[in-house]
Amino acid sequence: MTALPAHLHGISRVVVDEAVLDTPIACRVREKLPHLHPEILAEGQTLTPGLAREDILYLKKYRGRFLRHCPGTSHYRCCGYQIIHIGENCPLRCSYCILQAYFQDRVLKVWANQDDLWTELDQSFAAHPGRRYRVGTGEFTDSLVLEALTGFSRDLVGFLGRYPQVCLELKSKVVDLSWMDAVRDPSRVLPAWSMNAPFIVDQEEQGECASLEERLIAARTCAQAGFRVCLHFDPVIHFPGWQDGYARTVEMIFDHLRPSQIAYVSMGSFRHMPDLKRCISENFPQSAYIYGEFVTGVDGKQRLLRPLRVEQLRFLAGKLQNGGLDRQLYLCMESDEVWQAVLGRTPDELGGLYRHLMAQAFGD
Amino acid sequence: MSTAAASSPAPEDSRTLRCPATHIDTSGAWLFWSSAPTPALIRSLERHGQLVPVLVDASGPTPVLIAGAARVAALAAAGRDVLCLDLGSLDEMARGLAHMQSNIDRELNDAQVVAAMRYFRSIPSADMSPVLESLGLEPRSKRLRLIDAWLTLPKKWDLLLNNVPLACAELLAGFPREELPGLEPLFNSLSWSRGNAVNLLTWLRETSLRDGIGAGALLEDCGMREILESGLSPKDVMTRIAFEVRRRRFPRLSALERDFAEAARKTSAGTRWRMVQPDQFESGAVEMTVRVKSPAELRAAATELTLIAARKDLASLFPAEDS
Numbered sequence: 001m002t003a004l005p006a007h008l009h010g011i012s013r014v015v016v017d018e019a020v021l022d023t024p025i026a027c028r029v030r031e032k033l034p035h036l037h038p039e040i041l042a043e044g045q046t047l048t049p050g051l052a053r054e055d056i057l058y059l060k061k062y063r064g065r066f067l068r069h070c071p072g073t074s075h076y077r078c079c080g081y082q083i084i085h086i087g088e089n090c091p092l093r094c095s096y097c098i099l100q101a102y103f104q105d106r107v108l109k110v111w112a113n114q115d116d117l118w119t120e121l122d123q124s125f126a127a128h129p130g131r132r133y134r135v136g137t138g139e140f141t142d143s144l145v146l147e148a149l150t151g152f153s154r155d156l157v158g159f160l161g162r163y164p165q166v167c168l169e170l171k172s173k174v175v176d177l178s179w180m181d182a183v184r185d186p187s188r189v190l191p192a193w194s195m196n197a198p199f200i201v202d203q204e205e206q207g208e209c210a211s212l213e214e215r216l217i218a219a220r221t222c223a224q225a226g227f228r229v230c231l232h233f234d235p236v237i238h239f240p241g242w243q244d245g246y247a248r249t250v251e252m253i254f255d256h257l258r259p260s261q262i263a264y265v266s267m268g269s270f271r272h273m274p275d276l277k278r279c280i281s282e283n284f285p286q287s288a289y290i291y292g293e294f295v296t297g298v299d300g301k302q303r304l305l306r307p308l309r310v311e312q313l314r315f316l317a318g319k320l321q322n323g324g325l326d327r328q329l330y331l332c333m334e335s336d337e338v339w340q341a342v343l344g345r346t347p348d349e350l351g352g353l354y355r356h357l358m359a360q361a362f363g364d
Numbered sequence: 365m366s367t368a369a370a371s372s373p374a375p376e377d378s379r380t381l382r383c384p385a386t387h388i389d390t391s392g393a394w395l396f397w398s399s400a401p402t403p404a405l406i407r408s409l410e411r412h413g414q415l416v417p418v419l420v421d422a423s424g425p426t427p428v429l430i431a432g433a434a435r436v437a438a439l440a441a442a443g444r445d446v447l448c449l450d451l452g453s454l455d456e457m458a459r460g461l462a463h464m465q466s467n468i469d470r471e472l473n474d475a476q477v478v479a480a481m482r483y484f485r486s487i488p489s490a491d492m493s494p495v496l497e498s499l500g501l502e503p504r505s506k507r508l509r510l511i512d513a514w515l516t517l518p519k520k521w522d523l524l525l526n527n528v529p530l531a532c533a534e535l536l537a538g539f540p541r542e543e544l545p546g547l548e549p550l551f552n553s554l555s556w557s558r559g560n561a562v563n564l565l566t567w568l569r570e571t572s573l574r575d576g577i578g579a580g581a582l583l584e585d586c587g588m589r590e591i592l593e594s595g596l597s598p599k600d601v602m603t604r605i606a607f608e609v610r611r612r613r614f615p616r617l618s619a620l621e622r623d624f625a626e627a628a629r630k631t632s633a634g635t636r637w638r639m640v641q642p643d644q645f646e647s648g649a650v651e652m653t654v655r656v657k658s659p660a661e662l663r664a665a666a667t668e669l670t671l672i673a674a675r676k677d678l679a680s681l682f683p684a685e686d687s
Contacts, residue, residue: 291574293614295644305617306645307683337648 004032005148007091007174007208011108012054014038015047019061020112025150026059032149033057049105055091057149062111066120070139081169081357083139084121086152087111090142092173093207095284096235099140101276108141110150118159125163133163134361138171138192147176154179157189164188167361169230173209175218180225187363190263191222192230195253197245200237204287212249216256223261228363230263234332235270236312238292238304243315250319259324264360267316267342268332269309271301298335306338313342328360379450380417381427385440388420388448389428393486394459396479397467398433406438414439414447419466423453430459431466456487464498472499475525481511482519513537518544527551529558535565539579543572546580549588550605554598564606567613586612620645620683627680635668636661639681650681 016026016038030038038059041047047058066085087110089103111117125133137143137153147153153170160166161184170179171192183189193215196205201212210218219229231253236246270289272280280290294302303309317329330353331339336346347353390398418432427448429436439446451462460483470476477499484495493503501508507530514521514533521528521536521544528536528551539547547568550556556564568579577585586608591601611618621641628639628650642651654669656662672678 288574291570293617295617295646297646298643303646305614305620306648307620308616335647 005174005176005208007145008148009208010055010091011036011057013056014059015056016040016059017061017112018042020059023059023112023114024155025110025112025114025152028151029057029059029149047107049107054106056105056107057146058107058109059112060109061113062116066111066117067124067135081134081136084117084135084137084156084168085111085140086117086137086143086156087146088140090145091207092142092145092205092209094173094209095204095206095280095287096237096270096272096276096289098272098276100279100283101273102140108146110146110152114152114155121159121163125166129165131165132358132362133166134169134358135166136169136171136192138169142172142174143170143192144172144176144179145174147178151178154182158182158184160188161185167358169361171230171232173205173215175210175214177218177221180222180227183227186226187228189227190230190361191219191227192232193219195231195233195249195265196235196237197239197242197249199239199241199245204237204284204289206284212252216252220256220261223257228261228263229257231265232268232332233316234266234268236267236309236316237270237289238308238312239289242312246312246316247319250316250323253320254323259328262325262328263363264328264330264357265320265325266330266332267313268334269304269313271297271303271333273301277302310338310341313338317342327356330357381420381422381448381450382445383427383448385436385444385446387426388418388436388446389426390433390436392428392430392459393483394456394463395429395431395433396460396483397463397470397476401434401438401441405434406441409435409438409442409444414444417447417449419462420448420450421452421454421459422448422450428459430454431463457484457490460484460487461494461498464495468498473525474530475522477501478511478514478522478525478530482515482522485512485515510534524548524551527553527555529556529561531558532561532565535562535569538569539572543579546578546583549592550583554602556602560602560606564609567609571609571613582612583609617644623683624681627677631672631675631678631681635672636665637668637672645683648682 011033014029014033014036016029018040020026021038021040026038047056049056062085064085068083068085070081070083087108088099089106089108090097090099091106091108137156144153157168157170157179160168161182164185167188167190169190169192171194173194177191195212195215198212201209219231222229233246239245270292272290272294277290280287293305293308295305297303304312313331313334320329327350329343330347331342334342336348339346347356350356351359414435416432416435418435419430420427421430422428427450430451432446436446454462460480464480480495480499484490484492496503496508501511510530510533514525514530514537516537517533518541536544536547547565550564568582571577572579572582575582583605586605588605588608591604591608594601594604596604624641624645628641632639636654636656638653640651640653642649652669654665656665
């Protein structure tokens with residue numbers, strides 16, 4: 001058995017839908033976790049995780065749509081990318097993570113019926129051969145956190161190699177580059193890592209996330225192999241000393257990467273539904289940033305008071321611009337007014353955010 | 365004794381007895397709903413005598429009162445004997461249930477429900493189902509959750525339940541025990557509405573967690589002592605305290621609101637226009653309203669609007685643009 005990364009050591013059970021028992025993913029998981037005898041769920045049976053406090057890996061036959069639009073929000077500018085839904089939940093323990101409000105249990109779901117995924121993607125992409133797609137898997141899970149067990153991203157990049165009109169973003173907080181040699185064209189895969197201030201990474205990204213430096217070293221490895229990478233400052237968190245923290249992270253970025261190696265950088269201020277605040281206060285009682293000056297945004301979410309977040313985003317954008325980034329910068333779920341105040345332009349001036357990011361992703 | 369109690373089957377060994385009021389032990393913790401005799405009860409006992417016996421457990425050397433404390437007190441004051449119904453030997457649970465059943469037709473307030481629950485929760489391995497049923501509490505209800513949260517507070521807080529809404533129970537229970545005395549002055553003489561109390565305690569707790577300062581110290585910083593001693597009406601005292609605590613919780617927002625209010629007041633002075641900031645500065649918009657009752661008033665309002673639009677200081681209405 002190959003040694004598994006630390007973030008997978010907490011898996012205590014493996015549950016498999018009978019229908020996916022012989023799929024490549026199920027075989028790999030059996031091989032990687034030989035000490036865990038898989039529990040098999042017959043058709044019609046459902047997993048009841050109870051109050052388990054350890055991670056359960058559930059290889060499931062997924063019956064919904066795999067390719068879907070990102071659940072953006074009204075009133076604010078959404079980046080418009082599409083999700084390839086490969087699973088749900090994450091073993092990492094980031095205090096600010098929305099997944100803890102979405103999923104009340106610790107079941108790590110993987111859609112193991114990849115043949116159905118390939119079929120759906122074939123149909124979708126073939127239906128619009130001239131259309132370009134910017135897709136990602138990091139919406140309901142971390143793109144690479146289970147890669148050492150499932151090899152899902154490696155399969156995915158291999159499959160998408162047939163579709164040069166598709167650009168895939170793999171967004172993560174861990175380092176797993178095992179998928180790299182399966183990529184046919186590095187310009188169509190965007191490895192991406194979450195960035196934050198060192199204090200936030202240390203205090204709020206609990207579990208076994210890679211350190212900032214490890215993420216940036218991995219990003220550099222990708223860049224040296226011909227990939228362009230993406231960085232995501234989301235959520236940007238307001239805490240005492242945030243200026244020094246975010247400035248340090250930007251310094252680290254430019255210690256490892258050249259601006260030309262970065263496809264885009266997102267910046268999104270911490271925002272939340274009331275449910276998430278309750279989860280954070282219960283699960284992470286030391287996380288005091290949730291008691292900042294939040295007000296109800298026009299989409300009903302709690303957002304940092306606009307002048308405070310403009311100040312923060314403008315500071316961060318300024319540092320990134322000083323390092324040589326410009327059109328790669330964008331704001332996640334912000335209004336035109338905030339765009340103007342932070343970046344001095346609106347998405348319309350870039351030709352629309354969707355179109356702009358598509359161009360950035362494809363390196364136009 | 366109420367009809368509810370009368371309809372309960374009496375234990376087989378129940379019997380009536382008469383004894384001096386001073387001989388009855390009235391110190392039982394199960395007398396959680398006992399109250400002082402009302403003038404009406406005293407008058408009735410004087411005119412008509414004791415028509416209904418009090419409930420006792422007379423299995424020991426001294427009758428132990430189970431229900432009827434007001435009647436015993438009134439008869440004791442009158443120096444008269446008390447007619448008792450002996451329920452026989454009862455354990456703590458049965459005594460509490462009998463006390464509750466004999467009073468169950470009352471309209472119960474939060475303090476009474478809490479008092480009953482505090483008694484029964486203190487009995488090891490008590491079967492709570494008859495208690496919850498009698499009190500009308502659903503086992504997984506929010507109300508029961510609030511009551512159980514309240515029971516984690518020191519018992520003396522029960523006396524404040526008329527001033528503190530039960531809805532605050534979980535918030536209060538979230539404060540470290542040593543900080544609760546610092547909150548008592550807020551509720552000793554001020555009766556807060558549910559919404560105001562929840563907001564106030566939420567702001568206090570969150571500020572306390574964010575700034576690492578105890579709630580009592582925070583209230584002192586906010587000038588609570590001076591406000592309480594200011595001679596303002598209770599309503600004004602509560603408004604002032606809530607304003608100061610909110611300002612501490614949201615310093616930047618409060619400053620923006622203050623500056624906007626001042627700018628709007630200046631800008632619209634002498635006109636019939638009203639200006640408000642509708643969304644806590646999220647959109648940067650200003651809403652202007654006017655109420656007119658005739659074409660003449662409409663024309664006058666339009667003229668006033670033109671004058672407002674010509675002012676040089678309008679930027680102060682749009683602070684977010686400068687941020």
